[in-house]
Amino acid sequence: MRILLVGAGGVGDAIAKIAARRDFFETMVVSDYDVSRAERTIAAVTAKHGDQGARFVAAKIDASDPESVAAVAREHAATHVMNAVEPKFVPTIFAGALAAGADYLDMAMSLSEPHPDDPYALTGVKLGDDQFRQAGDWESAGRLALVGMGVEPGLSDVFARYAADELFSSIDELGVRDGANLVVQDENGEEIFAPSFSIWTTIEECLNPPVIWEKDRGWFTTPPFSEPEVFDFPEGIGPVECVNVEHEEVLLMPRWVDAKRVTFKYGLGDEFIGVLKTLHKLHLDATEPIRVRSANGPVEVAPRDVVAAALPDPASIGPRMTGKTCAGVWVTGTGKDGTPREVYLYHVSDNEWTMAEYDSQCVVWQTALNPVIALELLATGVWSGTGVLGPEAFPATPFLELMAKPEADGGYGQAWGLDDR
Amino acid sequence: MRILLVGAGGVGDAIAKIAARRDFFETMVVSDYDVSRAERTIAAVTAKHGDQGARFVAAKIDASDPESVAAVAREHAATHVMNAVEPKFVPTIFAGALAAGADYLDMAMSLSEPHPDDPYALTGVKLGDDQFRQAGDWESAGRLALVGMGVEPGLSDVFARYAADELFSSIDELGVRDGANLVVQDENGEEIFAPSFSIWTTIEECLNPPVIWEKDRGWFTTPPFSEPEVFDFPEGIGPVECVNVEHEEVLLMPRWVDAKRVTFKYGLGDEFIGVLKTLHKLHLDATEPIRVRSANGPVEVAPRDVVAAALPDPASIGPRMTGKTCAGVWVTGTGKDGTPREVYLYHVSDNEWTMAEYDSQCVVWQTALNPVIALELLATGVWSGTGVLGPEAFPATPFLELMAKPEADGGYGQAWGLDDR
Numbered sequence: 001m002r003i004l005l006v007g008a009g010g011v012g013d014a015i016a017k018i019a020a021r022r023d024f025f026e027t028m029v030v031s032d033y034d035v036s037r038a039e040r041t042i043a044a045v046t047a048k049h050g051d052q053g054a055r056f057v058a059a060k061i062d063a064s065d066p067e068s069v070a071a072v073a074r075e076h077a078a079t080h081v082m083n084a085v086e087p088k089f090v091p092t093i094f095a096g097a098l099a100a101g102a103d104y105l106d107m108a109m110s111l112s113e114p115h116p117d118d119p120y121a122l123t124g125v126k127l128g129d130d131q132f133r134q135a136g137d138w139e140s141a142g143r144l145a146l147v148g149m150g151v152e153p154g155l156s157d158v159f160a161r162y163a164a165d166e167l168f169s170s171i172d173e174l175g176v177r178d179g180a181n182l183v184v185q186d187e188n189g190e191e192i193f194a195p196s197f198s199i200w201t202t203i204e205e206c207l208n209p210p211v212i213w214e215k216d217r218g219w220f221t222t223p224p225f226s227e228p229e230v231f232d233f234p235e236g237i238g239p240v241e242c243v244n245v246e247h248e249e250v251l252l253m254p255r256w257v258d259a260k261r262v263t264f265k266y267g268l269g270d271e272f273i274g275v276l277k278t279l280h281k282l283h284l285d286a287t288e289p290i291r292v293r294s295a296n297g298p299v300e301v302a303p304r305d306v307v308a309a310a311l312p313d314p315a316s317i318g319p320r321m322t323g324k325t326c327a328g329v330w331v332t333g334t335g336k337d338g339t340p341r342e343v344y345l346y347h348v349s350d351n352e353w354t355m356a357e358y359d360s361q362c363v364v365w366q367t368a369l370n371p372v373i374a375l376e377l378l379a380t381g382v383w384s385g386t387g388v389l390g391p392e393a394f395p396a397t398p399f400l401e402l403m404a405k406p407e408a409d410g411g412y413g414q415a416w417g418l419d420d421r
Numbered sequence: 422m423r424i425l426l427v428g429a430g431g432v433g434d435a436i437a438k439i440a441a442r443r444d445f446f447e448t449m450v451v452s453d454y455d456v457s458r459a460e461r462t463i464a465a466v467t468a469k470h471g472d473q474g475a476r477f478v479a480a481k482i483d484a485s486d487p488e489s490v491a492a493v494a495r496e497h498a499a500t501h502v503m504n505a506v507e508p509k510f511v512p513t514i515f516a517g518a519l520a521a522g523a524d525y526l527d528m529a530m531s532l533s534e535p536h537p538d539d540p541y542a543l544t545g546v547k548l549g550d551d552q553f554r555q556a557g558d559w560e561s562a563g564r565l566a567l568v569g570m571g572v573e574p575g576l577s578d579v580f581a582r583y584a585a586d587e588l589f590s591s592i593d594e595l596g597v598r599d600g601a602n603l604v605v606q607d608e609n610g611e612e613i614f615a616p617s618f619s620i621w622t623t624i625e626e627c628l629n630p631p632v633i634w635e636k637d638r639g640w641f642t643t644p645p646f647s648e649p650e651v652f653d654f655p656e657g658i659g660p661v662e663c664v665n666v667e668h669e670e671v672l673l674m675p676r677w678v679d680a681k682r683v684t685f686k687y688g689l690g691d692e693f694i695g696v697l698k699t700l701h702k703l704h705l706d707a708t709e710p711i712r713v714r715s716a717n718g719p720v721e722v723a724p725r726d727v728v729a730a731a732l733p734d735p736a737s738i739g740p741r742m743t744g745k746t747c748a749g750v751w752v753t754g755t756g757k758d759g760t761p762r763e764v765y766l767y768h769v770s771d772n773e774w775t776m777a778e779y780d781s782q783c784v785v786w787q788t789a790l791n792p793v794i795a796l797e798l799l800a801t802g803v804w805s806g807t808g809v810l811g812p813e814a815f816p817a818t819p820f821l822e823l824m825a826k827p828e829a830d831g832g833y834g835q836a837w838g839l840d841d842r
Contacts, residue, residue, distance in 0.1 A: 193702045278699040281614045283731040292722050292730040294710065299720040301713050306727045309713040310704040 001025040001379040004078035004102065006063055006093055007085035008032040010315030011107065011150075013041045014360040014368035015084055020045045020052050021407075022372065024379040029076045031061035044359065063089040069096025078102045080378070082371060086200055087111055088287075091130060094145065098134075103143055103378070105371050107150030108201065109248050112208055119209050120223040126211065127251045135388040145388045146374060151327045151347070152178055152264075153248035154370040154391055159345040159416075160249070162396035163331040164257045167343060171259040171333035176249045177344070179233040179240035179267030180325035180363070182351065184317050193275070194312045196321065196363040200304055203285045206268065206276050210244035213254045213262040221246075225273055229265060233326045234419055235348045240267035249329075252390035259333075279307060318361030324350045325363050328417075344419040347403075373403055373412060422446040422800040425499035425523070427484055427514055428506035429453040430619075431736025432528065432571075434462045435781040435789035436505055441466045441473050442828075443793065445800040450497045452482035465780065484510040490517025499523045501799070503792060507621055508532055509708075512551060515566065519555075524564055524799070526792050528571030529622065530669050533629055540630050541644045547632065548672045556809040566809045567795060572748045572768070573599055573685075574669035575791040575812055580750040580766040580837075581670070583817035585678045588764060592680040592754035597670045598765070600654040600661035600688030601746035601784070603772065605738050614696070615733045617742065617784040621725055624706045627689065627697050631665035634675045634683040642667075646694055650686060654747045655840055656769045661688035670750075673811035680754075700728060739782030745771045746784050749838075765840040768824075794824055794833060 001024060005012055008030050016030055030038040038058035046053030059076070062068035063085045069092060073081055081097035083090065083106035090110045097104040109128035116124065131147055138145050148154055156176045164171060184194040195202055209221035225243040232239045242265035253262045268276075279285045284307055289300035328346025335341030349366035358365055374391070377383035383394045391399075405411020422445060426433055429451050437451055451459040459479035467474030480497070483489035484506045490513060494502055502518035504511065504527035511531045518525035530549035537545065552568055559566050569575060577597045585592060605615040616623055630642035646664040653660045663686035674683045689697075700706045705728055710721035749767025756762030770787035779786055795812070798804035804815045812820075826832020 274695065275699055275703065278696050279703075282696065282700075282728065284705065284728065286731065289716065290727075290730050292727050294720060294722045294726070296721070299715060299722060300717070301715045301720060301722055301727065303727055303731045305715070306711075306713050306722065306724055307703065307705065309711050310707065310724045 001375065002077055002079045003028045003082055003375065004073050004076060004080070005030050005082045005084055006061055006069065007083070008037040008041045009084065010313070010361070010364035011368045012084035013044075013315065014358060014365045015082065015372055016041045016045055016056060017048075017358050017360060018365075018368055018372045019375070020049045020056070022376060024376040026055065027076065028056050029059050029072065029078065030056055031059040031072055033060070033062060035060040064092050066092045066095040066099060069093050070099040073097060073100035073102050080105065080375060082375070083107070084368075086198060087204065094131060094134070097145075098137060098141060098143060101141070101143065104145040105149050105374060106147055107154060107367060107371060109147050109153075109251070111204065112211075112246065114209055115221070120221055123211060123219045123221055126219060127246065127248050131388050139387040142386050144378075144385050146378070147388060147390060148248040148252050149371045149374045149391050150367040151370050152176060153252055154367075155327060155347055156249050156329050157252055157391035158396045158399050159329040160253045160257050160331070161392040161394070162400060163329065163343065163345060164259075165396060167335065168331065168333045168341060169336055169338065171257070171331060173261040173263065173330070173332050174249075174253050174257065174259045175330040175332075176247065176264040176328070177231045177233075177242055177267070177330050178265070178327050179231060179237055179242060180323060181237045181240075182321055182323035182325060182363070184321045186320070193271070194314075194317045195272075196314055196317065196325070196361060198308070198314060199311055200308045203276065203279060203304055203307070205246050206266070207280050207285050208246040210246050210264070211250045212244065213250050215260045219251070225268075227265070231265065231267065231330070233267070234344070234346060234417060235324060235326065237324055237326055237348070241269065242267045243273070253392055256390060256392040315361065315364055318351060318355045318359070321351050321361055324348050325366060327366060342421040344421060345416065346419065347414065347416045369412065369414060373399060376402065422796065423498055423500045424449045424503055424796065425494050425497060425501070426451050426503045426505055427482055427490065428504070429458040429462045430506065431734070431782070431785035432789050433505035434465075434736065435779060435786045436503065436793055437462045437466055437477060438469075438779050438781060439786075439789055439793045440796070441470045441477070443797060445797040447476065448497065449477050450480050450493065450499065451477055452480040452493055454481070454483060456481040485513050487513045487516040487520060490514050491520040494518060494521035494523050501526065501796060503796070504528070505789075507619060508625065515552060515555070518566070519558060519562060519564060522562070522564065525566040526570050526795065527568055528575060528788060528792060530568050530574075530672070532625065533632075533667065535630055536642070541642055544632060544640045544642055547640060548667065548669050552809050560808040563807050565799075565805075565807050567799070568809060568811060569669040569673050570792045570795045570812050571788040572791050573597060574673055575788075576748060576768055577670050577750050578673055578812035579791075579817045579820050581674045581678050581752070582813040582815070583821060584750065584752040584764065584766060585680075586817060588756065589752065589754045589762060590757055590759065592678070592752060594682040594684065594751075594753050595670075595674050595678065595680045596751040596753075597668065597685040597749070598652045598654075598663055598688070598751050599686070599748050600652060600658055600663060601744060602658045602661075603742055603744035603746060603784070605742045607741070614692070615735075615738045616693070617735055617738065617746070617782060619729070619735060620732055621729045624697065624700060624725055624728070626667050627687070628701050628706055629667040631667050631685070632671045633665065634671050636681045640672070646689075648686070652686065652688065652751070654688070655765070655767060655838060656745060656747065658745055658747055658769075662690065663688045664694070674813055677811060677813040736782065736785055739772060739776045739780070742772050742782055745769050746787060748787060763842045765842060766837065767840065768835065768837045790824075790833065790835060794820060797823065
């Protein structure tokens with residue numbers, strides 16, 4: 001397996017660091033628009049792993065240009081293109097990988113567009129629609145696009161498949177629930193506002209109309225931040241208020257897993273919801289460039305890019321952050337024994353541990369872990385397929401076993417939890 | 422009198438429209454970095470006033486460059502430079518006017534810098550310090566800089582002088598209080614967030630540490646939004662929650678008017694305070710340029726400039742706005758008869774009226790009214806002086822009389838109120 005990693009931001013950097021401990025691949029090309037970021041990642045890997053670092057090479061890439069993606073993939077004879085940049089670049093990387101004859105993985109899917117007339121009730125263009133529309137091209141090329149293979153979507157979809165196969169005879173709701181108790185401080189120990197994940201993506205998913213799936217109704221939408229609910233997260237995180245958010249799981253799970261209802265709720269908290277509402281009110285969430293004065297005359301910038309640039313880089317805040325983040329799926333329905341069952345399947349990532357082990361903050365690291373496991377399952381042939389497939393299209397047990405097995409025994413040493421409620 | 426008006430934004434445009442009805446000046450040069458804005462103002466004046474419009478000429482100017490200001494002033498033999506751009510350009514226009522041998526007026530003073538160690542208790546560089554430091558240069562040149570001559574500062578300072586001269590034997594507090602009941606709607610009649618005054622300036626004054634003056638303590642500062650108080654505004658506006666805000670009056674009034682305490686409180690309201698706090702939390706109030714990606718490669722923009730560019734231009738929202746704005750001074754102390762007295766001196770501007778009469782929204786128009794009256798008093802010699810002086814350095818009664826006198830009798834037809842409480 002020869003992997004072209006597109007993007008050496010926080011998640012791309014962590015993918016390289018996690019992969020460096022594994023021997024399932026031959027080469028990983030770490031590419032970025034800013035090649036110095038790729039070189040920094042490789043220097044860190046080489047410093048820690050010596051010879052293993054020789055499998056990594058840096059390259060410059062323009063993720064917005066399918067030709068550039070295809071050219072870099074061909075130059076390095078990539079068998080797999082691993083997309084680790086923002087979802088706005090999904091279409092171009094997706095096209096570049098297919099053009100180069102490589103398989104493809106991402107952690108977020110092609111973006112949605114709200115319904116023009118009734119955005120808070122009806123879906124318009126849905127997350128991933130653009131990719132699923134091209135499924136035939138991937139099938140006929142005999143190539144695989146494994147989409148939504150981060151932690152959420154990704155591990156959450158694996159959990160859904162596991163619940164359907166191993167725990168339930170019928171499922172009422174697959175409710176993805178994500179919460180954390182992370183706190184970031186400045187140099188003086190004062191708590192600061194510093195999102196632990198790309199604000200660009202967070203704005204996108206939180207301000208778009210949340211999507212819900214019901215068996216007798218199909219996909220539909222609601223107003224942002226709808227149906228607030230307090231969910232009790234495990235391992236000391238405790239109760240967090242969660243609200244509906246547009247997320248890939250709701251588009252992926254119903255395609256392969258039988259359930260009556262699929263939802264995604266994110267533990268944003270009051271402060272973050274307030275920030276997002278204010279950004280929207282002031283049109284600072286906009287992605288269309290506006291004209292702004294500058295010392296060098298008027299320039300055109302997207303307000304959302306300015307918001308992202310003004311905040312600390314999420315990849316940089318790890319040393320000043322404390323707490324844990326939890327990703328999982330709350331499943332309700334009828335158990336294998338025919339009685340009602342309710343479980344929360346989850347994985348917790350502790351920032352103190354990820355910083356010490358990987359020099360990577362926990363949200364970013366948790367996202368990066370899962371595509372590396374998936375790549376290993378594809379490399380060893382445990383997972384295989386063609387077309388455009390979500391994580392729940394593959395058997396879940398081998399994934400969760402490899403994930404949980406101690407590192408000393410060839411696993412990833414990452415325990416996951418099953419909380420019977 | 423030959424006036425060089427610097428800036429044809431909302432306030433500059435309204436100054437030209439108000440001045441067009443008066444005959445105290447020979448020429449007004451309407452200048453802007455974007456000369457098309459100046460031309461638009463002159464076209465509106467000419468359409469309404471015919472021949473009177475011939476006194477207006479357009480010019481291009483760079484307000485950030487003293488040489489450019491001086492060159493345009495000299496070219497048109499300006500006797501007075503009227504600064505109608507954002508306060509960040511005060512130093513360069515101030516210098517350009519003096520270099521060209523012209524008198525100078527502005528509506529906001531040179532900016533402050535917080536105290537480096539204890540910003541919420543001690544003043545650092547105060548509003549106007551930079552201008553008052555140069556007072557000797559203006560005195561020795563025999564030239565006048567009349568600073569802070571809008572509505573607040575401006576009319577509020579005139580009211581303070583009036584109270585001291587005509588109403589009180591001793592003053593406990595001069596409390597400037599500003600409130601409104603303005604609402605802006607979009608095309609569909611939905612209420613939207615659209616500040617009625619430059620957001621750049623509003624951020625500056627609201628996020629800087631508010632300054633207070635006390636006779637036995639001098640100037641000192643507090644944290645932003647301190648000492649909330651509900652003030653009852655007249656003419657149907659009603660009670661509005663007001664908080665301390667950094668404002669020029671507190672720096673101007675104690676220099677010429679005897680009082681025990683001087684404060685400024687602004688009726689921001691919860692929503693606006695929340696927006697300002699969020700902008701600060703996200704570093705979007707910053708005026709230092711940051712590097713942001715764009716379609717044409719990385720650019721350097723100040724986040725605050727992006728916030729301003731993303732919001733509707735305050736000058737453009739008049740047609741979609743309803744309500745009134747009130748500016749005034751709440752004076753407490755001992756009346757001329759030796760008994761306790763409490764009055765609120767104020768002026769109310771109604772958007773419906775200013776739009777119908779001047780095609781100018783009420784906050785912008787109310788700001789523009791006062792420097793025109795001051796220019797007229799200087800042109801007729803009723804007001805005169807040299808050096809750097811605030812509005813309260815001049816007799817208040819002629820100003821208030823000219824303002825209130827009906828237009829048919831040669832006044833401005835703007836009643837002001839005295840509310841005995």
